[in-house]
Amino acid sequence: MLTLERSTSLEQIIKKSRFVATAGPVASDEAAKEFIAAHSVGDANHNCWAWRVGQSYRCTDDGEPSGTAGKLILQAIDRLSLDNVAVVVTRWFGGVLLGSGGLMRAYGGTAAACLRTGKLVEILAVREVTITVTFSDLALVTARLASSAGVQIRQERFTETGATLTVDFPEASALQIARMIIDITSGRASVVLDPSIAG
Incomplete structure (x- = not known):
């Protein structure tokens, strides 16, 4: 299994909404919760996130329509076969509705693009x-x-x-x-x- 060597972030503007993804390595469920708290932005419309530590994982849509954000962020982690990783995707609404499909592509795509920018290292037992x-x-x-x-x-x-x-x-x-x-x-x-x- 692989994880991120260090934290990384990426910003995208999608139909006037600003999406900022921040991803980083976490060693435990508690560390994942701390990472999410540290990288959630108070004045943003949404802070959607997911994390995986071994068999333990969590995700949230943070007020976005159900199934349009957190699950897609978790899928981005799993598609790259990553472990011990947390990702927060923060959105500032730009006035244009994206619809469910647009939100899914925006959150999942921003998370995946962010994860691909990071240097990956092997997790050793x-x-x-x-x-x-x-x-x-x-x-x-x-x-x-x-x-x-x-x-x-x-x-x-x-x-x-x-x-x-x-x-x-x-x-x-x-x-x-x-x-x-x-x-x-x-x-x-x-x-x-x-x-x-x-x-």
């Missing part, structure tokens, strides 16, 4: 890992993690003797990276791989 390390090994461990492809340190909590790191490892190389951490610390570091896979 990750495994959450907890690493407990002493202060003497902390700098070496964090440097090795930073140089390992696809590794992301999400949290660092300090203890009396060192630190506990919460890290995402790429699923495909999780065991090799865990072994590397144990080897470079001569077994002083503790590495616990969460059995559940996120991503």
Whole structure:
């Protein structure tokens, strides 16, 4: 599956109505809701949106005739086989009625055009890992993690003797990276791989 690398936007004027689509990557349902709230415009006539995060998805027509906006935005996401993506299409009415078919083409087309402008990246399965390390090994461990492809340190909590790191490892190389951490610390570091896979 693919997602957007970063947020992107696109503006179109369709029969005097202004449509602005903003799309971006989201990691969770909560992040999708925050994205939509952040990119909805208060003085616009409509802020129609859709998002998909795995099997979870939502969409709304925001006052447009039922089935003419949100569903079409979601279809634009699905046609491009995207995941972990939210799209808001904002409309300022220009005085010309578009009709149901025109609205469907406008919302779906603007969302699709916006999504096509963004750079796509592959979503990699990750495994959450907890690493407990002493202060003497902390700098070496964090440097090795930073140089390992696809590794992301999400949290660092300090203890009396060192630190506990919460890290995402790429699923495909999780065991090799865990072994590397144990080897470079001569077994002083503790590495616990969460059995559940996120991503």
